[in-house]
Amino acid sequence: MSLTSALSIAQSALLNTSRQTSVVSRNIADASNPDYSRRIAVVSSSAPGARVVEIQRAVNDQLFRRNLAATSSWQGQSTLLAGLDTLKTSVNGVDSASSPATLIGKLQEALHLYSSTPSNRTLAENAIEAARQVVRGLNDGSEALQTFRTQADQQIAASVADLNQLLAQFHDANKEVVAGTRAGRDVSESLDKRDSLLKKISEHVPVSTVTRGDNDMVVMSKDGAMLYEAVPRTVTFQPLAGYSAGSTGNGVYVDGVRIAGGNGANTDAAGDIAGLIQLRDTVAPTMQRQLDEIARGLVTAFAESDPSGVQSPMAGLFTWPGAPAVPAAGALVNGLGGSITVNAAMDSSQAGNPELLRDGGANGAAYVWNTTGGASYSELLISFGGKLDTPMTFDPAAAIGSNATIGTYSTNSISWLEGLRKEASSAANTKSAMLMHTAEALSNETGVNIDYEMSLLLDLEHSYQASARLMKAVDDMLSALLAAVR
Numbered sequence: 001m002s003l004t005s006a007l008s009i010a011q012s013a014l015l016n017t018s019r020q021t022s023v024v025s026r027n028i029a030d031a032s033n034p035d036y037s038r039r040i041a042v043v044s045s046s047a048p049g050a051r052v053v054e055i056q057r058a059v060n061d062q063l064f065r066r067n068l069a070a071t072s073s074w075q076g077q078s079t080l081l082a083g084l085d086t087l088k089t090s091v092n093g094v095d096s097a098s099s100p101a102t103l104i105g106k107l108q109e110a111l112h113l114y115s116s117t118p119s120n121r122t123l124a125e126n127a128i129e130a131a132r133q134v135v136r137g138l139n140d141g142s143e144a145l146q147t148f149r150t151q152a153d154q155q156i157a158a159s160v161a162d163l164n165q166l167l168a169q170f171h172d173a174n175k176e177v178v179a180g181t182r183a184g185r186d187v188s189e190s191l192d193k194r195d196s197l198l199k200k201i202s203e204h205v206p207v208s209t210v211t212r213g214d215n216d217m218v219v220m221s222k223d224g225a226m227l228y229e230a231v232p233r234t235v236t237f238q239p240l241a242g243y244s245a246g247s248t249g250n251g252v253y254v255d256g257v258r259i260a261g262g263n264g265a266n267t268d269a270a271g272d273i274a275g276l277i278q279l280r281d282t283v284a285p286t287m288q289r290q291l292d293e294i295a296r297g298l299v300t301a302f303a304e305s306d307p308s309g310v311q312s313p314m315a316g317l318f319t320w321p322g323a324p325a326v327p328a329a330g331a332l333v334n335g336l337g338g339s340i341t342v343n344a345a346m347d348s349s350q351a352g353n354p355e356l357l358r359d360g361g362a363n364g365a366a367y368v369w370n371t372t373g374g375a376s377y378s379e380l381l382i383s384f385g386g387k388l389d390t391p392m393t394f395d396p397a398a399a400i401g402s403n404a405t406i407g408t409y410s411t412n413s414i415s416w417l418e419g420l421r422k423e424a425s426s427a428a429n430t431k432s433a434m435l436m437h438t439a440e441a442l443s444n445e446t447g448v449n450i451d452y453e454m455s456l457l458l459d460l461e462h463s464y465q466a467s468a469r470l471m472k473a474v475d476d477m478l479s480a481l482l483a484a485v486r
Contacts, residue, residue, distance in 0.1 A: 013467035031448040035196035072206040072270035079275030101410035115381035124354040142338030152280040167232035206270035225257035246334035265423035291337030314363040330393035
């Protein structure tokens with residue numbers, strides 16, 4: 001080996017060490033960045049010496065796809081669970097304190113006390129006040145549900161706007177990757193950015209990808225709708241200004257394909273948009289139907305009847321927009337929970353007489369039971385208590401049975417929501433663990449191990465020292481040669 005060759009080898013070694021050190025240093029600097037993939041400087045032999053031919057980026061496509069799927073699944077489940085938690089508090093209150101079941105129980109107590117001392121007008125006022133509380137609970141619960149649906153709509157709109165922005169950013173990143181690949185440049189930075197954007201997109205909708213020539217990528221949703229191919233596809237949604245019972249929300253469309261909402265407490269919703277659609281279109285409307293059915297049951301149970309049996313039953317203590325008629329048995333009336341009121345004829349705050357609850361007659365003389373005006377008359381009050389304990393028919397569309405007492409039915413409503421929350425919480429724990437597992441597995445394959453990188457850095461330091469010694473040896477030899485020539 002000539003001295004020139006030795007010097008060339010030493011120079012090449014120093015250059016390679018410099019580039020390798022730069023790569024390792026970058027790995028160490030981004031060790032805590034979850035969107036960073038480890039780089040590897042690939043060295044190839046050449047005559048003389050060796051050279052860094054390319055910078056490889058650690059990848060594992062299968063684990064990355066699993067991580068994307070786990071992200072979507074977790075996002076859908078956590079969105080559902082958060083919505084159920086909100087509904088529990090906003091509709092039923094803390095510890096179900098403002099739930100219809102609790103308030104109906106207090107109404108029954110007030111009726112019992114009043115029936116035991118029917119001459120006591122204060123107890124009559126208390127019974128009417130308990131009825132007001134029941135009405136307020138149903139009205140407020142209905143309002144909270146429709147407000148929740150409106151807020152869900154706004155969240156969907158925000159997610160759709162973010163998704164469109166992410167797709168636009170993905171377009172820029174993909175162009176950088178394709179252009180860099182065609183030019184033979186290191187595109188690791190752009191690939192990291194593109195993968196990071198895919199993770200964020202998967203929080204909104206589930207994605208699948210196909211990589212074509214020049215690292216060009218095509219992105220599709222789980223349903224096969226095209227999200228990106230050469231250009232980003234527009235995701236569209238038109239939120240409503242407000243919701244009412246029985247109203248239907250608008251759909252979210254990806255390239256003309258509608259995104260379906262999730263199903264079940266262990267939801268199949270993938271991405272927050274599907275989870276929000278499930279809350280808006282399935283969970284909240286079902287709860288509204290339950291409130292509507294409870295309200296219809298109350299109007300029916302407290303309806304006034306004609307003692308002679310000639311006249312039709314009329315709305316009594318509780319009334320509704322269709323009054324004085326009583327709602328049809330077993331048939332849902334959309335929005336009744338939000339429109340039920342206390343009959344003004346019995347409400348002292350509206351110049352009514354609360355003792356009509358004891359005597360009857362809110363709908364005229366034909367409906368008076370206490371015809372003698374006796375202060376100790378309690379038969380009608382006792383009959384109302386009996387009706388509350390008598391099973392009636394409910395619309396099965398409310399999903400909590402079709403035959404029960406009002407008290408049991410309202411309790412079933414709480415149990416239904418709690419059952420959903422319990423199952424959703426358990427599923428959220430499972431999906432969270434799956435997300436962590438896939439993220440850890442991906443990190444192990446493509447992330448940075450600080451211990452390994454530091455060890456590699458020491459090896460590079462030794463390589464640098466060896467190259468430096470080689471250069472010094474060549475320098476010494478050249479100096480000796482020049483001295484001999486002189």
